[in-house]
Amino acid sequence: MKIAMYWHNGRSLGHTAEMAKITKTLVESFSNTYMAGISGAFKGLDMLPSKVDIFKLPSFSNYDRKEGWSYIGNQGLPVEILFELRKKLIYDYLNIYMPDIFMANHLPNGLYNELIPALDLLKNSLKILTLRGILFDKEKTEKEYFSGEASKILKNYYDSIIVHIDPNIFALEDNYDIPDYIKEKIHYVGYLSPKFTLNKLESRNELGIPQNQKVIVASMAGGQGALNIWKKIIEALHTNRGHFDICYLITGPYLEYESKMILKKIGQDIPQICVMEYVSNMQTWMTASDLFIGAAGSSMLGEIISTSCNAIVIPRQIREIEQYIHSYELSKKGLLRVSSLKETCEGKLEKLILEAIKEPIDSSKHNINIDGLKNYPSLIQRKYEEVKGYEAKW
Structure with a gap:
């Protein structure tokens, strides 16, 4: 079994930390599996298990400013050329690797649509989108995920959407207008940080x-x-x-x-x-x-x-x-x-x-679901078998 995971880059460690937690769980659960990360992240990669091979995309830095996002290629390339290069690299890599399972973090079409050509290749792969839970404000979220061309991407390309939050804290369908054909793909697993064991x-x-x-x-x-x-x-x-x-x-x-x-x-x-x-x-x-x-x-x-x-x-x-x-x-x-x-x-x-x-806060008695990683392997195996129609050999 081959699993490929994409996360765009980020200006922080959050996306890399998410993927590190997921890959660690999958490595421990599925022994007969190869994993490849596809990302422009250039810090924090040591959090990933050694079994995860990284296909490193050219990186960028992006700054959140009042006047808008500011993307700067770390190698000096203009943004348009940088993302065209990344798009070609993703396509070529996945065309050769051809994973059984493809997981994209946060951006279903990739940044600047860099995933779209590659997604067309993966007709026989289980395709999963992972989301942190809360996205943007209502208008922007519906525009970028749940309406028009964005909703068609979720409908046509992705088999499942795994959400990393307890729905009692925030449920997508309660806060955004989501078509039914997308709602049925959504699975909440809870936060990806199980109870820490050290006192x-x-x-x-x-x-x-x-x-x-x-x-x-x-x-x-x-x-x-x-x-x-x-x-x-x-x-x-x-x-x-x-x-x-x-x-x-x-x-x-x-x-x-x-x-x-x-x-x-x-x-x-x-x-x-x-x-x-x-x-x-x-x-x-x-x-x-x-x-x-x-x-x-x-x-x-x-x-x-x-x-x-x-x-x-x-x-x-x-x-x-x-x-x-x-x-x-x-x-x-x-x-x-x-x-x-x-x-x-x-x-x-x-x-x-x-x-x-x-007056320190004692929040040790909360009942929030933080066992998302515990649910991950069985959910992925079930979705794979639903899509493929046969039992997975992990």
Whole structure:
């Protein structure tokens, strides 16, 4: 059995983290399987199991700005030429590899329609789209997924849509107008972050953190373009410096070099701040902390739920509202605190940090479905057998 998985690139680690969790589960469940990742991601690939071969697409960086998305080819190619090249590479690779199962993350037609020619090749493959749950605002989501040409892509190319969220938090069909022929393809598995097994004592022992320290951990996930947010976080920490012993700032591997140097300089000047670039065991750091301050990406929110850490999240999207919706849905259930981007810039984070230190949230007794990975292998096998009409030999 051959499985190919596409994720476009991203400006953060979320898409790569999702695919890493899925591939790890499939590797452990299906011994007689080869897996290939197709992506322009250029950081965080060490999260993937060694069995997953990566077909690396030329990468780009994209910035979320008020005036629109800004895509820059990392190799200096103009955007139009870059995506034409990526389209040809995807087509040629899949034409030779010809997977039994093809999985696309988040973008059914790929960025700039780079998947469309390849999808026409895969008539005999099981084709699965994976979605994080909350997409965009209603109008944009329906335009890009559930109406017109977009809905035809889901109807004609994809056999199943697997959604990585508990529908009690957010159900697609309750928030977007979705045709019935697409609704019947949707399967909710829950969040992809099962209950974390280490407790705070064990996590601190693993990381070498003294048990008597009051510890804050902060992460903006991949971190691209996050310097201004980091400055506001540091201001808020400085105001509350009498209430904690140390804060580990995990900048993220996508933070620009110049910004990274600025933060390292700040870290040298403030004894209570320790600047780190990247960790592969973020849930251990979350659990070890007395307070975690994080970005509000879907993957990180799932990890916050799974660790039950005392958390403040910052929805950092400028032109989209997915992170804002998701984080506030979880805050209404008492699982975390939220400081919007506007509130963070206006200084609300200072008060929120003090509140979170003095009155930590205990979310360990939630009933949210976080066992999505447990359901993945059987769902994929069932869908494969439905499409093929015979039992799969895994």
